[in-house]
Amino acid sequence: xxxxxxxxxxxxxxxxxxxxxxxxxxxxxxxxxxxxxxxxxxxxxxxxxxxxxxxxxxxxxxxxxxxxxxxxxxxxxxxxxxxxxxxxxxxxxxxxxxxxxxxxxxxxxxxxxxxxxxxxxxxxxxxxxxxxxxxxxxxxxxxxxxxxxxxxxxxxxxxxxxxxxxxxxxxxxxxxxxxxxxxxxxxxxxxxxxxxxxxxxxxxxxxxxxxxxxxxxxxxxxxxxxxxxxxxxxxxxxxxxxxxxxxxxxxxxxxxxxxxxxxxxxxxxxxxxxxxxx
Numbered sequence: 001x002x003x004x005x006x007x008x009x010x011x012x013x014x015x016x017x018x019x020x021x022x023x024x025x026x027x028x029x030x031x032x033x034x035x036x037x038x039x040x041x042x043x044x045x046x047x048x049x050x051x052x053x054x055x056x057x058x059x060x061x062x063x064x065x066x067x068x069x070x071x072x073x074x075x076x077x078x079x080x081x082x083x084x085x086x087x088x089x090x091x092x093x094x095x096x097x098x099x100x101x102x103x104x105x106x107x108x109x110x111x112x113x114x115x116x117x118x119x120x121x122x123x124x125x126x127x128x129x130x131x132x133x134x135x136x137x138x139x140x141x142x143x144x145x146x147x148x149x150x151x152x153x154x155x156x157x158x159x160x161x162x163x164x165x166x167x168x169x170x171x172x173x174x175x176x177x178x179x180x181x182x183x184x185x186x187x188x189x190x191x192x193x194x195x196x197x198x199x200x201x202x203x204x205x206x207x208x209x210x211x212x213x214x215x216x217x218x219x220x221x222x223x224x225x226x227x228x229x230x231x232x233x234x235x236x237x238x239x240x241x242x243x244x245x246x247x248x249x250x251x252x253x254x255x256x257x258x259x260x261x262x263x264x265x266x267x268x269x270x271x272x273x274x275x276x277x278x
Contacts, residue, residue: 010139011043013128015064015121019054027051028103031068034081034095035120043122045073049098050128055115064110064134068100110134117163118172135160143188143223144174150227151175156235157245158186167207177235180243185213186235190220214238 016033018024027033033049035041050067053060079091112134123137131137135148138160151158162176164185175186185208189201205215216238218231239245 008124008126009047010124011041011046011122012125013048013050013067013123014041014043014046015050015052015123015137017054017116017119018051019056021056024051024053024057027066027100031071031100031103033098033100035098037075037094037096039119040096041120041122046070046098046122048125048128049100052112052116052121052134060109062112062115062134064131064137065106066103067106067128068103071099071101073098110137113157114159118161121161140174141188141190143190143220146227147175147186147188147218147223147231150232151235153228154232154236156232156239157247164208164211164213166211166213167203169207171204171208173208173213177239178246179239180246182242183213184235184238184242185215187215187217188223189217214242 016035018027018033023033033051048067048069050064052064053062055061074097076095076097077091078093078095079085079087081095081097085091110128110131110133116134121134121137123131123139127137127139135158138144138148140161144160148158148160156177158175158177160175162173164171164173164176173185174188175184177184177186205217209215216234218227218234222231
């Protein structure tokens with residue numbers, strides 16, 4: 001793979017969703033990808049573009065395999081991008097047209113264990129190159145990364161930045177855990193960000209709780225000083241209370257405290273997701 005002359009800037013790599021084979025053919029043949037201007041991600045512009053394949057791509061679904069360095073980005077109307085298209089309600093829609101130097105393929109795909117609905121993921125080149133799964137790409141905060149490391153070390157399959165709709169709004173949960181008898185939302189509350197957001201956090205908690213989620217919130221001190229003890233213990237206790245993790249298996253996975261450390265009841269079979277959210 002090519003080296004990147006990057007320094008770890010958030011958003012230097014943009015993971016874009018691809019849900020139509022015709023659009024992927026355009027990317028392969030003409031080396032461009034489009035994003036509606038109104039849907040532009042906060043981290044902008046990217047130096048690199050990578051593509052997440054949805055369910056329409058068969059064996060390649062739910063993976064990130066293709067990427068390329070951005071050559072230029074232009075703003076254009078749909079009717080100019082697709083001059084042969086019959087005029088319609090979208091003809092005046094404005095897009096960012098992202099042109100690539102070339103399209104490359106990862107030697108090992110970045111796989112998502114469950115279908116994702118995140119339209120874009122902004123990450124760094126380092127995380128992109130080192131990611132073993134889609135959840136390794138997220139670059140939201142150091143606190144979230146630290147807790148993610150503890151969850152991975154214990155093979156607790158949380159989903160990061162998981163989209164839910166609650167109270168008529170759309171929220172992204174820091175970590176989502178799907179259990180047999182409920183769902184867990186784990187939030188990492190950085191002191192600087194949340195000290196002035198008490199009302200918003202309360203409204204969010206109420207909406208998510210009303211939608212059936214059990215909310216666990218950990219502050220900066222708890223994560224920095226006791227992520228592997230207090231935080232993980234609370235998470236594992238909640239998983240146990242809710243009947244174990246709901247995986248695509250014949251048995252739930254439960255967590256137990258033994259004298260030599262935490263143990264888990266392993267699932268009998270590991271299978272991919274059997275449903276489609278696309």
